[in-house]
Amino acid sequence: MGFLKGVEYLDHLAYDSVIFGFAGDNLKILLMEYHDTALFALPGGFVQVDEDLNEAVSRGLAERTGIQNVYLEQFYTFGDAKRNLTGEMNKILNANNLGDDSLKWILNRFVSVAYLALINYKNVNPRPDEISDSCTWYDVNNLPPLIQDHSTIVEKALITLQSQLDHKLPIYELLEEQFTMAELQRVYEVILNESLHRGSFQRKMLSLGILKRHEKQFNGGANKAPYLYSFLK
Helix, strand or coil, X not given: CCCCCCCCEEEEEEEEEEEEEEECCEEXXXXXXXXXXXXXXXXXXXXXXXXXXXXXHHHHHHHHHCCCXXXXXXXXXXCCCCCCCCCHHHHHHHHCCCCCHHHHHHHCCCEEEEEEXXXXXXXXXXXXXXXXXXXXXXXXXXXXXXXXXXXXXXXXXXXXXXXXXXCCCCHHHHCCCCEEHHHHHHHHHHHHCCCCCHHHHHHHHHHCCCEEEEEECCCCCHHHCCEEEEECC
């Protein structure tokens, strides 16, 4: 949520971030659990009157992950009239003793601009905000119930990620600087939620002209050592 008393924000405008990380065999996202409510939500916040929208989102991500310059992609705007009429925001305020009149504006209707972020799972030190008990990675296939329309936001983010794998999104943000073809294939399989033929996948990736091949990764059997690759940036 990331709001503070005494800061002036734009009326009726919010943002929500779907922060993707890849952990071995699982695609994960960061979720917040609000204090003493058992309510889960995407990391999000509001835009200060003197900052750009992208600046606000980057600020929020740095606060939640400890990382600057995270890749961000704006993918949809959510503005259904009923998205704020769930009573959950009022429950969050009351649980944190924030029910005074100065924060009643949070109960108004908000249009939320949604962003997806790609980030190296190992580099993140998740940090809860001042009204959350936790900020934790969750498997995208095993999420707790989310507030408002946040489940819909996650679904739309996954569709965007799947549709733009080969064309726009820098998948290298999810991996180490160098990786094997098998590791890259596993990222694709987890995102697409399907198994891919090894030979066909390798031919496809090499034909795109986006990979640089490095020396083999020797790990015992020299004849079976895989080549390492990195993305051309």
